[in-house]
Amino acid sequence: MLGDKLGPERVGGSLFRGDSHPVELVVLSFAGEGTGRLNPVFLRVCNSMFCAYDPALSWEHNCIRGPQFYGADPVVPSVPLKRFLGLPVRSRFGIAAGILPNSTWLLPYARRGFDLLTWKTVRSRARACYPLPNWVLVDDGGRGDGPVTVVDPWQGDPRDVSSAVCFGMPSFSPVQWRADMRWAAGQLLEGQLMIVSVVASPEPDWSVEQIADDFALCAGWAVESGAGAIEANLSCPNVCSAEGSLYCDVLSSVRVVQRIRAAIGEVPLLLKLGVFPADELMVEFLRAVNGLANGVTLVNCVTREVLRGDGVPVFGEGYRRAGVLGRSIHRSTVSTVGRVREVIMRDGLSLELAAVGGVSRVCDAEALFAAGADAVLCGSSPAFLPGLAVEMKQAHPEW
Numbered sequence: 001m002l003g004d005k006l007g008p009e010r011v012g013g014s015l016f017r018g019d020s021h022p023v024e025l026v027v028l029s030f031a032g033e034g035t036g037r038l039n040p041v042f043l044r045v046c047n048s049m050f051c052a053y054d055p056a057l058s059w060e061h062n063c064i065r066g067p068q069f070y071g072a073d074p075v076v077p078s079v080p081l082k083r084f085l086g087l088p089v090r091s092r093f094g095i096a097a098g099i100l101p102n103s104t105w106l107l108p109y110a111r112r113g114f115d116l117l118t119w120k121t122v123r124s125r126a127r128a129c130y131p132l133p134n135w136v137l138v139d140d141g142g143r144g145d146g147p148v149t150v151v152d153p154w155q156g157d158p159r160d161v162s163s164a165v166c167f168g169m170p171s172f173s174p175v176q177w178r179a180d181m182r183w184a185a186g187q188l189l190e191g192q193l194m195i196v197s198v199v200a201s202p203e204p205d206w207s208v209e210q211i212a213d214d215f216a217l218c219a220g221w222a223v224e225s226g227a228g229a230i231e232a233n234l235s236c237p238n239v240c241s242a243e244g245s246l247y248c249d250v251l252s253s254v255r256v257v258q259r260i261r262a263a264i265g266e267v268p269l270l271l272k273l274g275v276f277p278a279d280e281l282m283v284e285f286l287r288a289v290n291g292l293a294n295g296v297t298l299v300n301c302v303t304r305e306v307l308r309g310d311g312v313p314v315f316g317e318g319y320r321r322a323g324v325l326g327r328s329i330h331r332s333t334v335s336t337v338g339r340v341r342e343v344i345m346r347d348g349l350s351l352e353l354a355a356v357g358g359v360s361r362v363c364d365a366e367a368l369f370a371a372g373a374d375a376v377l378c379g380s381s382p383a384f385l386p387g388l389a390v391e392m393k394q395a396h397p398e399w
């Protein structure tokens with residue numbers, strides 16, 4: 001396997017202060033390994049296509065190991081500062097909540113020129129990852145809905161990858177992520193923004209107030225730990241509990257956003273959203289959070305059936321529908337971003353717009369900026385294309 005042939009990435013290269021890390025990143029457990037559920041499809045895929053994350057290994061193992069890159073660090077073009085969320089940033093391009101679960105992942109990508117760095121969603125308590133597989137490549141058959149099929153093996157261009165994930169929003173314990181985050185924040189360069197994604201971990205009987213308090217607790221901790229901005233994850237397609245699709249409940253979302261705002265003061269707040277089932281709901285939501293949040297990040301994955309070639313759900317019967325992302329959602333994301341921008345302009349809302357969905361080429365980001373994005377983020381593609389920020393800066397130093 002590719003990763004086994006390469007040494008792990010070292011943090012603390014020339015761009016960063018070489019301080020040694022204060023926290024030992026011993027994690028929850030290696031859940032899923034040794035269960036016989038290793039994913040042979042992805043093992044073969046990784047043989048033919050580079051991936052910094054090894055989907056045949058558990059999430060915990062990947063967290064400790066860090067991204068596996070080849071070659072020397074790229075030379076990152078120097079570009080002027082701009083503003084996003086009222087803050088000076090080196091570029092309005094970066095990574096969405098997903099492949100940066102700790103400093104071991106976040107700092108190497110910062111060093112590759114990604115300036116908006118979203119820390120994968122954290123919780124107020126440790127949460128194990130779902131068993132393997134957690135991440136598979138898929139073919140959507142050229143359709144925008146209906147089932148997608150696991151690809152075995154991937155033969156095409158990595159820029160055309162669509163994939164599906166089912167992690168269940170795992171989290172380190174707050175003791176671990178708070179210390180790790182504090183350390184990472186001190187390593188970033190001028191103009192690099194660490195955005196921390198947070199979510200609640202409700203018990204089945206929790207009220208909206210309790211959920212809001214749990215969101216606020218995490219957000220407050222993240223700010224204490226050096227977050228430059230907070231992202232409240234109001235949308236996760238792969239959890240069945242109340243935190244999964246809060247954005248479709250406008251009143252509850254407002255309550256959550258109010259509580260977070262009270263906990264974080266003036267720190268910029270983004271809201272991570274999925275695709276709205278109807279435009280009327282989208283308009284109602286945007287109007288309701290205007291003045292409370294600073295912006296929205298959209299979209300999260302699109303939920304579809306994810307099947308193996310023999311029709312069996314690849315993530316198990318309980319997760320027949322899971323989050324699909326990458327190339328397959330790009331066109332619909334451009335359209336969603338355009339519609340959200342239209343509402344923001346028409347209603348004079350003071351919300352910034354971070355767009356995410358299927359960006360793996362310069363022209364993909366161009367399409368999203370043209371549709372009205374203030375910033376463009378990548379979820380999955382930097383795992384396959386770690387040089388993407390350098391490409392973007394070469395083509396568009398003004399971004």
Ligand SMILES: Cc1cc2nc3c(=O)[nH]c(=O)nc-3n(C[C@H](O)[C@H](O)[C@H](O)COP(=O)(O)O)c2cc1C
Nearest residue numbers: 096097098121299300301325326357358378379380
């Ligand atoms: C490995 C992986 C893990 C993810 N985990 C999270 C998460 O914890 N929280 C979140 O809001 N979105 C998460 N996402 C979704 C991404 O932020 C993004 O919305 C989605 O991948 C679509 O972007 P893309 O088409 O560029 O991949 C994850 C995505 C990937 C690939």
